Amino acid sequence: MSAFVHIENISRLFGPNLTTGEKIAAKLGSKVETRSVRAVSDVTLSVRKGETLGLVGESGCGKSTLGRVIAGILTPTSGRVTIDGAPVMKNGTKVTTRVQTVFQDPFASLDPRMKVGETVAEGPIAHGLTTKAQAGGYVAGWFERVGLDPVWVDRYPHQFSGGQRQRIAIARALAMQPDVLICDEPVASLDVSIQAQIINLFLELTRDLGLTCVFISHDLSVVQHVSDRVAVMYLGRIVELGPVQEVFGTPAHPYTAALFGSVPKLVLDAEELVRFDKIMGEVPSPLSPPSGCYYHPRCPLATELCSLTQPDSAPISELRTVACHHFEVQMASLEKK
Ligand SMILES: Nc1ncnc2c1ncn2[C@@H]1O[C@H](COP(=O)(O)OP(=O)(O)O)[C@@H](O)[C@H]1O
Ligand code: SF4
Ligand SMILES: [Mg+2]
Numbered sequence: 001m002s003a004f005v006h007i008e009n010i011s012r013l014f015g016p017n018l019t020t021g022e023k024i025a026a027k028l029g030s031k032v033e034t035r036s037v038r039a040v041s042d043v044t045l046s047v048r049k050g051e052t053l054g055l056v057g058e059s060g061c062g063k064s065t066l067g068r069v070i071a072g073i074l075t076p077t078s079g080r081v082t083i084d085g086a087p088v089m090k091n092g093t094k095v096t097t098r099v100q101t102v103f104q105d106p107f108a109s110l111d112p113r114m115k116v117g118e119t120v121a122e123g124p125i126a127h128g129l130t131t132k133a134q135a136g137g138y139v140a141g142w143f144e145r146v147g148l149d150p151v152w153v154d155r156y157p158h159q160f161s162g163g164q165r166q167r168i169a170i171a172r173a174l175a176m177q178p179d180v181l182i183c184d185e186p187v188a189s190l191d192v193s194i195q196a197q198i199i200n201l202f203l204e205l206t207r208d209l210g211l212t213c214v215f216i217s218h219d220l221s222v223v224q225h226v227s228d229r230v231a232v233m234y235l236g237r238i239v240e241l242g243p244v245q246e247v248f249g250t251p252a253h254p255y256t257a258a259l260f261g262s263v264p265k266l267v268l269d270a271e272e273l274v275r276f277d278k279i280m281g282e283v284p285s286p287l288s289p290p291s292g293c294y295y296h297p298r299c300p301l302a303t304e305l306c307s308l309t310q311p312d313s314a315p316i317s318e319l320r321t322v323a324c325h326h327f328e329v330q331m332a333s334l335e336k337k
Contacts, residue, residue: 003046004212005070005099005180010079011236012040012065035287039065041236042079044313047180052206052213054227054244056220056259058283062236063216064184070214071101071182083180097127100173104185106165110157110172117143117153120172129177142171147201163194167201174205181206184216199226220260224248229319232256235286235294238313242320252322254299254330293325301326 013036018026026032040062047053055063068074070081072094081088083098103109110119120142121135130138140150146167157165166186173181183202187195203226206213217223223230223244230247232240232255240253251257258280281298284290290297296306305325313323324330 002048004049004051004084005047005214006082007043007045007047007066007070008079008081010040010043010066010069010076010081011038012062012069012074013038013077033287037286038236038289039286040069040076043236043238044079045231045238045241047212047214049179049212050210051228052215052226054223054230055214055216055233056218056223056230057233058259059218060283060286061233062286063233065236066233067101067182067184067214067216070180071099072096073101097123097176098178099180099182100176100178101182101184102166102169102173102186104188106162106169106189107157109169110165112157114156115154116157116160116168119157120153120168120175123172124175124177127176129175139171139175142175145174145205146171161194162190163198166190166198170198170201170205174209178211180212180214182214182216185218186215187222188217188219195222202226220248232259235284235289237294237323239295239324240320240322241313242317246320250331250334252316252320252327252331253295253324254301254326255295257330257334258298293323301329 015036016033018032018034022032026034043066055066057063065074069076070088072088075089075092083096086096088094088096088099110116117139120139121130124130124138125132125135139153143150143153148164148167148171157168160168186202187198190198199222205211215223215226227244229242230244231238232247232253234255240247240251240256247256248260251260284294284297292307292309293299293302293311296302299306303326311323311325313321315321316327
């Protein structure tokens with residue numbers, strides 16, 4: 001499989017958005033936060049055609065920001081994203097329909113005043129994928145495809161359950177006939193029993209439609225279930241990347257090991273959700289990341305080198321990369337267990 005989505009040196013900063021009063025206060029020496037948050041820092045990776053890439057990491061590590069940049073919803077501060085060689089954005093505007101997004105909360109992402117059929121039809125009509133005259137049949141087809149009864153097209157979002165609303169959001173994304181789907185915590189707001197249904201639908205649709213996906217989730221069991229490869233993020237950087245079973249089975253980065261250390265067997269059940277508070281220490285503020293390796297204040301393997309020098313991402317096998325000075329020590333520790 002060849003690389004299809006290229007994410008090249010993407011960084012995204014969020015400024016402090018100071019009011020004029022705050023700017024004056026800052027100049028006069030008052031304690032006003034003037035630093036920028038570096039939400040994503042120089043991320044380069046590619047996703048192959050038909051592949052699902054899982055994106056994991058603790059809350060606030062930059063997963064959604066990266067997902068939004070890939071989807072062309074958010075302008076990167078630097079770097080660029082291309083799909084099959086064509087840029088996703090030009091001059092701060094999304095210029096392709098080939099990438100679509102499914103968000104965590106379908107209630108927030110669906111217009112409460114619009115009939116759901118109209119919501120699904122809106123984009124395809126605007127982009128000439130169907131006509132107003134043919135939109136009824138077009139939308140009905142997508143409703144069936146995601147397991148919804150087409151007679152419901154005239155209902156409003158509040159008349160559906162959470163799982164049904166997420167199916168509508170999936171239909172809306174797929175009706176744009178994308179090649180690439182960005183799913184940002186698509187099942188996190190759903191009941192556990194419904195999560196498995198939506199995940200199975202997602203697997204079926206990505207396989208049947210040959211979609212390329214970036215699947216963001218804090219639930220590692222979900223990521224393990226849906227992904228071919230997984231990228232692990234820490235404070236805006238990708239610290240490890242590789243085939244999901246290899247990364248889960250033999251984590252090469254100490255952060256991945258801490259994250260996955262408590263990964264239970266794959267059962268899509270509330271009891272099996274992984275809690276990140278098992279990792280030692282607090283996540284540092286992205287306003288002032290630590291020197292050297294961002295993970296060093298929490299890392300059991302940290303040395304002086306780690307606090308001084310940021311490790312580059314480097315290949316450790318044909319399909320895996322890791323950004324750690326001492327990954328061999330980490331991997332050797334697995335063999336002893
Ligand atoms: N619109 C925004 N304005 C300012 N800071 C933001 C904004 N969006 C995200 N951030 C900050 O960027 C960092 C990454 O956030 P996010 O991408 O949402 O992480 P995740 O999805 O992994 O939880 C966090 O520190 C967050 O507070
Ligand atoms: S570079 Fe050092 S501090 Fe960072 S993860 Fe590796 S061992 Fe830990
Ligand atoms: Mg998020």
